[in-house]
Amino acid sequence: MPTAFDDGAAGIVPFNTPSFLGRELEYARAALDQRHISGDGPFTKRAEQMLEHILDIPRVLLTTSCTHALELAALMLDLRPGDEVIMPPYTFVSTANAVVLRGAKPVFVDIREDTLNLDERLVRDAVTSRTKAIFAVHYAGVACEMDALMELAKMHDIAIVEDNAHGLFGTYKGRRLGTFGRFAALSFHETKNITCGEGGALLIRDRSDIERAEIMREKGTNRSKFYRGEVDKYTWVDVGSSYILSDLLAGILTAQLECADEIQDRRSRLWHRYRDGLACWADLHDVRLPYVPPDCEHPFHMFYLIMPTEADRDAFITYLRSHGIQAVFHYLPLHLSPMGRTLESVAAACPVATDLAGRLVRLPFFTTLDEKRQQRVIEVVQSFTPRGVPA
Numbered sequence: 472m473p474t475a476f477d478d479g480a481a482g483i484v485p486f487n488t489p490s491f492l493g494r495e496l497e498y499a500r501a502a503l504d505q506r507h508i509s510g511d512g513p514f515t516k517r518a519e520q521m522l523e524h525i526l527d528i529p530r531v532l533l534t535t536s537c538t539h540a541l542e543l544a545a546l547m548l549d550l551r552p553g554d555e556v557i558m559p560p561y562t563f564v565s566t567a568n569a570v571v572l573r574g575a576k577p578v579f580v581d582i583r584e585d586t587l588n589l590d591e592r593l594v595r596d597a598v599t600s601r602t603k604a605i606f607a608v609h610y611a612g613v614a615c616e617m618d619a620l621m622e623l624a625k626m627h628d629i630a631i632v633e634d635n636a637h638g639l640f641g642t643y644k645g646r647r648l649g650t651f652g653r654f655a656a657l658s659f660h661e662t663k664n665i666t667c668g669e670g671g672a673l674l675i676r677d678r679s680d681i682e683r684a685e686i687m688r689e690k691g692t693n694r695s696k697f698y699r700g701e702v703d704k705y706t707w708v709d710v711g712s713s714y715i716l717s718d719l720l721a722g723i724l725t726a727q728l729e730c731a732d733e734i735q736d737r738r739s740r741l742w743h744r745y746r747d748g749l750a751c752w753a754d755l756h757d758v759r760l761p762y763v764p765p766d767c768e769h770p771f772h773m774f775y776l777i778m779p780t781e782a783d784r785d786a787f788i789t790y791l792r793s794h795g796i797q798a799v800f801h802y803l804p805l806h807l808s809p810m811g812r813t814l815e816s817v818a819a820a821c822p823v824a825t826d827l828a829g830r831l832v833r834l835p836f837f838t839t840l841d842e843k844r845q846q847r848v849i850e851v852v853q854s855f856t857p858r859g860v861p862a
Contacts, residue, residue, distance in 0.1 A: 483796075483797065484847065484848055485797050485837075486797040486798060486833070487662050487836070488837050490734070490837055490839040491726075491727075492838070494729065495722075497726070499719055499722050502721075508719040510717060511698065513718065514718045514719075514724070514725050515533055515716060517721075525640075525731075527647070528647075528675070529676065529681065530678070530681045531673070532672060532673045532675065533671070533672050533716040533721060534673055535670065535671065535713075535715070537658035537659075537660070537671035540672055540673040541569035542712070542714075544632045545572065545573050545632075547654060547683065547684055550570060550573035550575040550604070551573060553601060554573075554574075554575035554576070555578045555601045556605070557578045557589075557602060557604070557605045557606070558579065558606040558608065559579065559580060559581070559589040560580075560804040560805045560821045560824045561608075561828055562606075562802060562805065564810075566608060566805075567805050569606075577814060579821055580594055580821070581593055581820070581823045581824055582821070582824045586615075587831075588614075588615040588616070591620050592619075594619075594620065594623060598627050603630065604630040604631070605620055605632070607633050607652065611637055611761060611773050611775065612638035612773075613761075613762075613763055614638070614641060614648055615643075617643050617651045621651060630654075632652050633654070633655035633656070633674075635657055636663070637773070638769075639663070639770060640735060649674045653680070654674065655674040656672070656673060658670075659671060663772070664735065664770055664771070664772055665734065667720040667723040670716050682696075683709065686708055687709060691709045691711030692707055692708065692711070693705045693706065735771065737839075738772075741774070742774055742836075744842070745774045746760060746774075748849040749776075749849060756857050757779045758776050758857065775831050775833045777831050778832060778859070781829035783830070783858060784800065784829065784831070784832050788800065791848075791851060791852070796847075796851055800828075800831060801828070801833055803828060804825055835848055
């Protein structure tokens with residue numbers, strides 16, 4: 472089996488490999504040369520400013536991961552035991568962990584059949600007097616129905632946090648994802664469009680939240696104000712933890728952001744080539760391709776298929792592997808996990824998430840996947856016949 476960094480050695484088509492198109496090594500070296508590889512250095516500031524410009528948002532704080540950005544958002548919301556947070560079960564465990572770590576309870580609400588996002592039509596009935604927030608996960612970078620969620624949040628005076636791990640550069644009705652909620656979280660893990668290996672960001676829409684977020688990200692100290700010369704010494708002033716990204720990784724992130732247009736252009740071509748190449752096969756075999764609503768622009772983060780049955784999905788993954796192609800399933804729904812079952816969630820019946828999670832498979836998708844290897848994937852996929860449909 473290839474390593475995580477194998478870009479197709481020995482004929483293998485990996486599911487993912489990190490892709491570097493620009494000055495990543497140069498900037499990593501520059502961070503070492505300038506003797507500032509801890510957080511909040513020159514590259515950190517530069518990358519944050521680039522993201523603030525791209526998203527037109529008052530403040531971006533780089534973090535060590537999207538997980539930590541979500542935890543920081545939960546801290547900022549002052550979540551505590553007794554509070555409830557509505558979220559989809561079809562998400563990465565970090566979405567729920569951020570809530571559980573504060574002693575609050577995730578309330579799992581089922582997902583939509585089409586986008587696999589939180590079903591806004593079901594959220595209304597899940598809101599109680601204890602609901603403190605809604606965590607909206609933009610699956611595959613396709614937006615949740617933000618108008619409905621924002622209206623509901625305003626009606627009940629609850630916060631929206633966007634888990635936008637997949638959705639940098641995505642939009643909903645012309646507006647960038649990550650700019651709707653009080654907070655949003657980004658991921659720069661090596662599987663994402665823009666990567667520095669491990670990293671994330673907290674997006675802050677309300678300027679009144681900036682100072683406290685800086686304090687919490689700096690272990691609960693006012694160290695950021697000290698470095699700006701606003702105080703003559705720094706000290707412990709609030710709860711917090713160590714969430715700041717190394718400037719070494721911020722250098723790699725800066726180089727990636729400089730190449731964002733090229734990265735997105737390549738990924739757009741990959742996504743459309745899959746869609747166009749597999750449309751007839753999918754229609755013939757009752758296989759679903761990704762759905763993107765007309766008022767959404769997605770960032771070409773992944774390409775998935777939903778097979779007719781779970782048995783078809785498992786056989787399909789095995790078939791691709793036998794041809795040297797790595798494909799994977801995605802999340803196991805959190806409401807069915809051992810931990811999720813202990814939470815006694817208010818709305819734990821999520822049949823759509825349960826069904827779709829068992830049938831979804833992700834195809835190889837990374838920025839430097841070349842046309843020749845992608846065509847090979849398409850041809851192998853086209854040669855598979857699901858058993859749920861007659862040959």
